[in-house]
Amino acid sequence: MKKHIYIPLLLLAFTLSVTAQDAVSITKTEVLTRVSENNTSIKISEEEFKQAKADFRQTNAVFLPNITASHTAIATTNPLMAFGSKLNQEILTQNDFNPALLNDPSQIENYATKFEIQQPLINFDGMFQRKAAKSKMEAMALKTERTQDYLVFEVEKAYMQLQLAYKAVDVLDKALEAANANKKLADNSFKQGYLQRSDVLNVEVRVTEVQNQLQSAKSNVQNASNYLSFLMNDETYVVYTPTDELTVSTFEMEDKSISENRSDIKAMELASDAYEAMNKADKMAFLPRLNAFGSYELYDDQIFQADANGYLFGAQLSWDIFQGSKRFGKAQKSKSEFEKSKLEYKQYVSQSNLELNKAKRAFIDAENKLKLTALALEQSEESLRIRTNRFKEGLEKTSDLLMADTQFAQKQLEYYQTIFEYNYAQAYLQFLTKE
Numbered sequence: 001m002k003k004h005i006y007i008p009l010l011l012l013a014f015t016l017s018v019t020a021q022d023a024v025s026i027t028k029t030e031v032l033t034r035v036s037e038n039n040t041s042i043k044i045s046e047e048e049f050k051q052a053k054a055d056f057r058q059t060n061a062v063f064l065p066n067i068t069a070s071h072t073a074i075a076t077t078n079p080l081m082a083f084g085s086k087l088n089q090e091i092l093t094q095n096d097f098n099p100a101l102l103n104d105p106s107q108i109e110n111y112a113t114k115f116e117i118q119q120p121l122i123n124f125d126g127m128f129q130r131k132a133a134k135s136k137m138e139a140m141a142l143k144t145e146r147t148q149d150y151l152v153f154e155v156e157k158a159y160m161q162l163q164l165a166y167k168a169v170d171v172l173d174k175a176l177e178a179a180n181a182n183k184k185l186a187d188n189s190f191k192q193g194y195l196q197r198s199d200v201l202n203v204e205v206r207v208t209e210v211q212n213q214l215q216s217a218k219s220n221v222q223n224a225s226n227y228l229s230f231l232m233n234d235e236t237y238v239v240y241t242p243t244d245e246l247t248v249s250t251f252e253m254e255d256k257s258i259s260e261n262r263s264d265i266k267a268m269e270l271a272s273d274a275y276e277a278m279n280k281a282d283k284m285a286f287l288p289r290l291n292a293f294g295s296y297e298l299y300d301d302q303i304f305q306a307d308a309n310g311y312l313f314g315a316q317l318s319w320d321i322f323q324g325s326k327r328f329g330k331a332q333k334s335k336s337e338f339e340k341s342k343l344e345y346k347q348y349v350s351q352s353n354l355e356l357n358k359a360k361r362a363f364i365d366a367e368n369k370l371k372l373t374a375l376a377l378e379q380s381e382e383s384l385r386i387r388t389n390r391f392k393e394g395l396e397k398t399s400d401l402l403m404a405d406t407q408f409a410q411k412q413l414e415y416y417q418t419i420f421e422y423n424y425a426q427a428y429l430q431f432l433t434k435e
Helices: 002-022 028-038 040-062 079-089 099-103 124-191 197-231 263-284 326-392 398-433
Strands: 023-026 066-076 108-122 239-242 289-300 308-318
Touching: 028 040, 028 124, 028 197, 040 124, 066 079, 079 099, 079 108, 079 289, 079 308, 124 197, 124 239, 124 263, 124 326, 124 398, 197 239, 197 398, 263 326, 326 398
Parallel strands: 023 239
Antiparallel strands: 066 108, 108 289, 289 308
């Protein structure tokens, strides 16, 4: 019989021990550091920047030469190829002009080593394509910067959510303690005949309600901790404890405005510049291109030998006069994309200003609400104190005490929720107006 009792107790003790070990204290600075080092969104943004940088490096081909080397081995009885191979090998003799040998030559082997170089000289469309790639690369760098700014803001919010969740647990812990104390008083009063059974049941219902709310608050702690783990790319998903409590942040709202130098807005401007450059590149595709070329060739009838050699160099001016209206359509499309990007930039700035005005009003509302909830909390606390004393003396109804107790817990939760909203409004304003 004792074994059946001890085993559940040991399991309970082990569970509590594991839970206590999983709770890890963490500062906001630690979260920010780990997010900057490990967050997946930042890593994705960095890889996108590397891709844009690689695209820009490819445009070096506009200035740098293209060099190739090859070694070709052939065996042929083709009259023209056989004669040309002997000529390249510099082994042609008078006898090779014999018509019988020219028309029906013996098999000849030819080994050719060739070095080729192509050097762009004038390539107008390529230059504008390079400019577009550079603008895209700079835009991606700014996008990475804005991603980091957003995650700083997201950490602020997530950390405050964790603080708020723990505040709710503290409030409901105290509310449950008070509810249990009231239940004890109600039970004593019922035994003495001062209360009816219905009053005791009301108190018990209150205890159950607070227990359910407390369990939900503890779940919110785990949810907030898990979100922090997600931001830090930490798959252990431990329960975190904030090192500081949720308090009102000091903030003075100046005449803040959206800066055109904000990284995401600047990135959109650069993206529009890239579309403009691509449109110019498509227009420049109608112009001719000038390229230089050259080669150095080694020939022999033995592999990797070089008894004969020769070189070739020159320049080529090429002009694609008409490509079946393909270039016209491409230029029209790139012009439309450029015009669209300008409209999107204007819309984005306008939307950002709209968000800023909304955030300013939200901050003022939160500031006013904070004053009112602080006053309401003070009033409900005093009301609960008075009703509790009167209830102990048998001068207060159970329903009135329960109502006062419920209201006090509710006002506490509202007050901390308002602090969260106030601090969040500050953080969002700073995020919107950051340059």
